């Protein structure tokens with residue numbers, strides 16, 4: 059059983075920015091890059107800590123990669139794969155993001171977030 063968790067203001071997210079939010083006990087981040095929105099669980103595969111580390115910034119200095127601000131791991135915004143850093147080759151957990159009548163939502167499974 060899944061339910062939709064509405065993400066207010068996702069459609070107004072600016073290019074290169076991120077929205078952070080919490081659903082149940084899990085933190086998520088929605089990013090916008092090259093006009094595409096993607097959602098990931100906000101948890102680095104290296105030490106299972108939040109990527110942003112007390113900052114709202116989620117991208118690296120050039121805006122090309124998602125960056126974990128703890129030890130500098132870089133992740134592809136397209137698929138969440140770590141391309142450099144201490145967890146190279148591992149992936150961020152992607153959340154299922156949908157849109158209905160202009161409103162964005164993520165799908166949450168009963169008892170746990172719908173992440174792949």
Ligand code: FES
Pocket residue numbers: 102103104105106107126127128129130131143144145
């Ligand atoms: S916790 Fe993310 S790189 Fe170490």
